[in-house]
Amino acid sequence: MFYISISVIAGVSVVVSRIINSNLAKIIGIFQGTFFNYVIGLVFSLMFLFISKETIQISNLQSKSIPLWAYLGGLVGVLVIVLSSYVTPKISAFYLTLLIFIGQLFFGIIIDFFTLEKLSLGKIIGGILVLSGLAYNLMLDKKQELT
Amino acid sequence: MNNLLSAFIGALIAVMIMINGTLSNAFGNYTSTVIIHIIGLLSMIFVLLLSRSNLKIVKGIPLYFYSAGAIGVFTVLFNNLSFSKLGVSITLALGLLGQSLSSIIIDHFGLMGMKVIKFQKRKLFGLILITLGILVMTIF
Numbered sequence: 001m002f003y004i005s006i007s008v009i010a011g012v013s014v015v016v017s018r019i020i021n022s023n024l025a026k027i028i029g030i031f032q033g034t035f036f037n038y039v040i041g042l043v044f045s046l047m048f049l050f051i052s053k054e055t056i057q058i059s060n061l062q063s064k065s066i067p068l069w070a071y072l073g074g075l076v077g078v079l080v081i082v083l084s085s086y087v088t089p090k091i092s093a094f095y096l097t098l099l100i101f102i103g104q105l106f107f108g109i110i111i112d113f114f115t116l117e118k119l120s121l122g123k124i125i126g127g128i129l130v131l132s133g134l135a136y137n138l139m140l141d142k143k144q145e146l147t
Numbered sequence: 148m149n150n151l152l153s154a155f156i157g158a159l160i161a162v163m164i165m166i167n168g169t170l171s172n173a174f175g176n177y178t179s180t181v182i183i184h185i186i187g188l189l190s191m192i193f194v195l196l197l198s199r200s201n202l203k204i205v206k207g208i209p210l211y212f213y214s215a216g217a218i219g220v221f222t223v224l225f226n227n228l229s230f231s232k233l234g235v236s237i238t239l240a241l242g243l244l245g246q247s248l249s250s251i252i253i254d255h256f257g258l259m260g261m262k263v264i265k266f267q268k269r270k271l272f273g274l275i276l277i278t279l280g281i282l283v284m285t286i287f
Contacts, residue, residue, distance in 0.1 A: 003228065003229050003232045003233050004233070004241060006225045006228055006229055007225070007226075007229040007233065007237070007238045007241035007242050007245070008241050008242070008244055008245035008248075009225060009245060010221075010222050010225035010226050010229065010238075010242050010245065011241065011242035011243060011244060011245025011246040011247075011249070012245040012246070012248075012249040013218050013219075013221055013222045013225070013245075014222055014242070014245075014246055015245075015246050015249045015250050015253065016218060016249065016259075017214075017215040017216075017218035017219050017222070018215075019253065019259045019260075019261060020211065020212060020214060020215040020218070020259070021215040023212060023259065023260055024208070024212045024213065024215065027205060027208055027212070028203075028205050028208075029200060031191070031194055031195055031198060031200050032195070032200060032202055034191055034194075035188070035191045035192070035195060035202065036213050036216065037215050037216040037219070038184055038187045038188040038191050038216060039188060039216065040213055040214070040215075040216030040217050041184045041187070041216030041217065041219050041220055042181070042184040042185060042188055042216075043216075043217075044216065044217045044220040044221075045177070045180040045181045045183075045184050045220050045223075046181055048177050048180070048220060048224060049177040049178060049180070049181050052176075052177045054175045054176070054177040054178055055175075065173070066169070066170070066173045067169070069166060070166060070169040070170045070173065071170065071182065071186060072166060072186065073163050073166035073167035073170060073183050073186070074182070074183040074184065074185070074186030074187035074188075074189075074190065075186060075187070075190050076159055076162055076163040076166060077163055077167075077183060077187050078187050078190050078191055078194070079159055080156055080159050080160055080163060083152060083155070083156050083159070084156055086152075087149055087152050087153055087156070089261075090149045091149050091150070091153065092250075092254050092261075092262070092264045093249075093250035093251075093253045093254050093261055094247065094250040094251050094254050094264075095150070095153070096153050096250070097243075097246045097247060097250045098247075098277065099150055099153035099154045099156075099157065100153055100154070100156050100157040100160065101157060101243060101246075102154055102157060103153070103154035103155060103156060103157020103158040103159075103160075103161070104157035104158065104160045104161045104164075105157070105161075105284075106158075107157065107158035107161040107162070108161040108164075111161060111162070111165055115165075120287070121287065122283055122284055122286065122287020123284050123287075125280075125283050125287075126279075126280040126281060126282070126283035126284030126285075126287070127280065127284065128280070129276050129277070129279050129280030129283060130276070130277045130280035130281060131280075132276055132280075133272075133273040133274065133275070133276030133277035133278075133279075133280065134273065134277060135273075136272060136273040136276065137270045137273035137274070138150075140267070140269060140270060140273070
């Protein structure tokens with residue numbers, strides 16, 4: 001039950017932090033808001049690293065086994081936060097959640113296909129169901145706007 | 148346009164998870180989170196300099212407005228804890244449940260400065276399809 005709860009809370013925290021970030025961005029600017037996001041995030045991740053007692057394997061730093069692109073996740077993350085701060089005030093929180101999910105799911109399927117050379121049928125069928133449910137509700141909204 | 152942009156954010160997140168997962172395999176969860184934040188912070192400083200944005204402290208902003216970065220680190224921590232016990236797909240499905248429920252509630256009451264978008268009963272059909280889709284993905 002504990003692990004189920006923290007998974008759900010992890011989901012809630014995604015939505016809450018997105019909205020808080022966009023509120024800050026509205027006041028001080030999107031780039032500035034993202035900057036503070038990373039300053040505070042770095043402080044907390046250093047704290048967690050300290051508490052976790054995870055050893056930093058410096059030997060890995062010199063190893064050639066890690067490709068350079070593995071270090072660029074932070075760069076992609078910046079783009080994610082900048083774009084999220086821009087779009088969050090413009091559409092409903094629920095639609096944003098679903099649209100992000102759909103983009104993530106289908107691009108994830110494509111990545112899996114090219115890197116693992118396997119295609120997950122369950123994910124494709126499930127993804128189409130999610131997409132049709134979202135499309136149906138978006139249609140209801142469109143109809144309401146017209147009347 | 149906003150809808151497309153939102154789906155694009157999702158695609159970026161898929162790429163990011165793949166990249167960060169590779170880093171995490173090499174360094175461990177916590178060390179890689181620190182590396183990710185350092186790279187993110189450096190690129191953000193670069194963007195600020197390039198766009199010549201000025202960074203001034205605006206007074207009177209409630210402290211929790213700055214908390215998003217901290218919450219993000221908690222998200223990572225909670226996911227890590229749960230991944231190890233429940234596995235990837237259950238964790239993701241439950242996380243998505245948390246995201247969906249909280250955003251429906253936030254929309255309905257217009258919490259945290261968001262526009263009020265009341266939940267309508269006729270949208271239940273779409274919601275059932277969405278839930279079914281997530282179930283299918285988790286089970287298969």
